[in-house]
Each structure stands twice: as structure tokens, then as C-alpha cells.
Amino acid sequence: xxxxxxxxxxxxxxxxxxxxxxxxxxxxxxxxxxxxxxxxxxxxxxxxxxxxxxxxxxxxxxxxxxxxxxxxxxxxxxxxxxxxxxxxxxxxxxxxxxxxxxxxxxxxxxxxxxxxxxxxxxxxxxxxxxxxxxxxxxxxxxxxxx
Numbered sequence: 001x002x003x004x005x006x007x008x009x010x011x012x013x014x015x016x017x018x019x020x021x022x023x024x025x026x027x028x029x030x031x032x033x034x035x036x037x038x039x040x041x042x043x044x045x046x047x048x049x050x051x052x053x054x055x056x057x058x059x060x061x062x063x064x065x066x067x068x069x070x071x072x073x074x075x076x077x078x079x080x081x082x083x084x085x086x087x088x089x090x091x092x093x094x095x096x097x098x099x100x101x102x103x104x105x106x107x108x109x110x111x112x113x114x115x116x117x118x119x120x121x122x123x124x125x126x127x128x129x130x131x132x133x134x135x136x137x138x139x140x141x142x143x144x145x146x
Contacts, residue, residue: 027119029121029123034091037068038086038087042083055078057082068102069104070104077127080116082111088110090108092107
């Protein structure tokens with residue numbers, strides 16, 4: 001029994017490393033936070049080995065002026081058109097990077113009277129299954145009117 005637990009723990013660690021994702025970078029519903037702020041920068045970057053680039057926002061929180069790095073979604077899943085200087089509200093899983101930079105993995109984004117649904121209430125991405133899975137779905141399914 002003890003060997004099974006050690007084996008399974010090792011297997012989970014290897015899987016996390018194989019996907020290039022640190023355990024602190026996984027979505028955690030218990031660390032969800034809501035912030036309102038202004039977009040300071042929009043970029044794309046590869047967040048995981050072998051995956052499509054992600055939209056990443058630098059968002060300055062209203063009031064505290066704290067800068068958060070917000071991971072939105074893979075570029076191909078992206079359904080809204082944001083611009084530097086615009087305001088939005090993000091609900092996401094908070095974590096600090098290795099360099100102590102505040103980060104949010106976005107679950108939903110409220111912007112101009114719409115809500116972009118990026119993950120379900122458990123934190124699973126709405127893009128799971130990849131592009132092929134998405135072809136049959138309508139893009140509007142991930143956007144709700146307020």
C-alpha cells in the first residue's frame with residue numbers, strides 16, 4: 001500500500017512536469033479573487049510546453065494600484081477585443097509567482113456589459129478538448145450579456 005502511494009505521488013509529479021506546469025500554477029477555487037482594474041499591457045506568451053500562446057494582461061487594480069499578471073486563455077479561444085487603458089473586472093485563482101509577482105488565472109472577465117466565461121465553476125478550462133473539439137461550438141456560448 002505504501003509503495004502505491006509513493007508511486008502515485010511520483011506519477012502525479014511527473015505528469016505536472018511533463019505538461020510544464022508548476023503545482024502553484026494550477027487553478028485553485030479556494031484562492032479565487034475578484035479585481036477591478038485598468039489594462040496596462042496585453043501580450044501573448046507560451047505558458048505551457050507544447051501549447052498555443054496565451055493572452056496575458058497586466059492589470060492595475062483600482063485603489064491599490066497593484067499590478068497583476070492575468071492569464072486569460074489560449075489565443076485561439078479568445079473571444080473579446082481588449083485595449084490598453086480599458087477597465088475590466090476579473091474573477092480568478094490568485095497565486096504569487098516565484099518572483100512574488102501577483103497572478104490571476106482568469107475564470108471570468110466582465111467587460112463592456114458582457115461576461116467572458118473562460119472556466120467552469122470548478123476551474124476547468126472551457127477550451128479543454130482543443131481546437132478540434134471547439135469547431136462545432138458557437139463562439140457566443142462563452143459570452144453572456146449582463
